[in-house]
Amino acid sequence: xxxxxxxxxxxxxxxxxxxxxxxxxxxxxxxxxxxxxxxxxxxxxxxxxxxxxxxxxxxxxxxxxxxxxxxxxxxxxxxxxxxxxxxxxxxxxxxxxxxxxxxxxxxxxxxxxxxxxxxxxxxxxxxxxxxxxxxxxxxxxxxxxxxxxxxxxxxxxxxxxxxxxxxxxxxxxxxxxxxxxxxxxxxxxxxxxxxxxxxxxxxxxxxxxxxxxxxxxxxxxxxxxxxxxxxxxxxxxxxxxxxxxxxxxxxxxxxxxxxxxxxxxxxxxxxxxxxxxxxxxxxxxxxxxxxxxxxxxxxxxxxxxxxxxxxxxxxxxxxxxxxxxxxxxxxxxxxxxxxxxxxxxxxxxxxxxxxxxxxxxxxxxxxxxxxxxxxxxxxxxxxxxxxxxxxxxxxxxxxxxxxxx
Numbered sequence: 537x538x539x540x541x542x543x544x545x546x547x548x549x550x551x552x553x554x555x556x557x558x559x560x561x562x563x564x565x566x567x568x569x570x571x572x573x574x575x576x577x578x579x580x581x582x583x584x585x586x587x588x589x590x591x592x593x594x595x596x597x598x599x600x601x602x603x604x605x606x607x608x609x610x611x612x613x614x615x616x617x618x619x620x621x622x623x624x625x626x627x628x629x630x631x632x633x634x635x636x637x638x639x640x641x642x643x644x645x646x647x648x649x650x651x652x653x654x655x656x657x658x659x660x661x662x663x664x665x666x667x668x669x670x671x672x673x674x675x676x677x678x679x680x681x682x683x684x685x686x687x688x689x690x691x692x693x694x695x696x697x698x699x700x701x702x703x704x705x706x707x708x709x710x711x712x713x714x715x716x717x718x719x720x721x722x723x724x725x726x727x728x729x730x731x732x733x734x735x736x737x738x739x740x741x742x743x744x745x746x747x748x749x750x751x752x753x754x755x756x757x758x759x760x761x762x763x764x765x766x767x768x769x770x771x772x773x774x775x776x777x778x779x780x781x782x783x784x785x786x787x788x789x790x791x792x793x794x795x796x797x798x799x800x801x802x803x804x805x806x807x808x809x810x811x812x813x814x815x816x817x818x819x820x821x822x823x824x825x826x827x828x829x830x831x832x833x834x835x836x837x838x839x840x841x842x843x844x845x846x847x848x849x850x851x852x853x854x855x856x857x858x859x860x861x862x863x864x865x866x867x868x869x870x871x872x873x874x875x876x877x878x879x880x881x882x883x884x885x886x887x888x889x890x891x892x893x894x895x896x897x898x899x900x901x902x903x904x905x906x907x908x909x910x911x912x913x914x915x916x917x918x919x920x921x922x923x924x925x926x927x928x929x930x931x932x933x934x935x936x937x938x939x940x941x
């Protein structure tokens with residue numbers, strides 16, 4: 537028994553009238569992974585013929601194969617032939633298997649060689665179709681929190697994740713033998729997903745731990761779907777491909793949520809980082825004091841008692857506030873000093889702080905005003921910017937300054 541590809545030009549001609557039965561796939565949804573072929577031979581007088589013997593394929597039966605499908609010809613539970621090429625085929629009991637792979641890799645022929653069983657007496661002949669499209673929208677969610685060490689927070693955090701992933705069947709024969717229950721003729725991915733989902737979540741934990749080891753911030757995990765998909769492929773693809781003939785295509789993380797304890801730690805760390813800024817810290821303290829004064833005015837025990845409590849609190853926090861104020865003043869003085877000492881190089885226009893230009897090396901120009909007077913003995917003009925000399929630098933006489941003319 538085997539398959540012979542029928543000429544498409546003869547489908548509507550006289551050959552079509554000679555075909556005994558026509559086999560087409562039963563219901564095939566986006567999440568269906570396997571469905572049985574059903575007879576749809578039409579009788580012009582009585583409509584669809586449903587009186588034929590089930591699971592008996594007569595010589596000359598036509599089989600329809602549509603795109604993105606793998607058709608298996610099974611005899612007595614044993615794979616006799618297959619094809620992944622779309623078209624019309626006739627069943628011939630005297631022919632050898634055609635084994636048309638279509639777009640599938642040639643490696644599937646090796647799988648067929650491991651599982652084929654020929655030369656048997658037909659007892660139960662069936663056609664099965666396997667969906668070769670990407671099976672999308674398989675939901676996942678973590679029942680218990682996953683641990684994630686974040687280097688930024690320097691703490692072990694815990695998160696929950698949920699989203700969807702997709703798979704693709706790359707070796708249909710291996711998938712049929714190892715993943716499909718042998719008593720089922722219609723299988724949805726959800727029917728067999730319990731075991732795979734458990735394995736997926738185990739791989740997800742491994743992949744998220746790998747992202748932690750790579751130093752990714754925990755808040756970046758939702759935006760790393762592509763990287764997570766790559767991690768998952770490395771963890772799962774080899775095992776799933778070798779055991780069940782399917783692979784992970786993509787992983788989409790819909791959301792990441794943290795446990796209450798992890799959220800408190802994150803908020804505490806973020807608040808501490810903000811209060812490390814002196815300006816924010818002083819503003820926070822001043823806002824807290826203002827809020828305390830406001831609440832003291834409405835104290836049920838009297839505003840006086842409330843203000844006394846505020847004064848006690850301010851005295852207790854006085855050292856902290858004074859220190860914060862001193863730090864702010866020191867920073868302001870430092871900034872003012874830097875602004876005062878800054879100068880612009882007249883040669884290249886570079887803004888500088890030191891005595892020489894950091895760009896061209898030009899010395900900082902003197903800021904002392906020039907004072908010039910004459911020597912009374914020789915009338916030489918002397919610069920007194922750096923002080924009055926005892927002797928004239930020109931004639932050597934005791935220096936007596938006289939104004940310039």
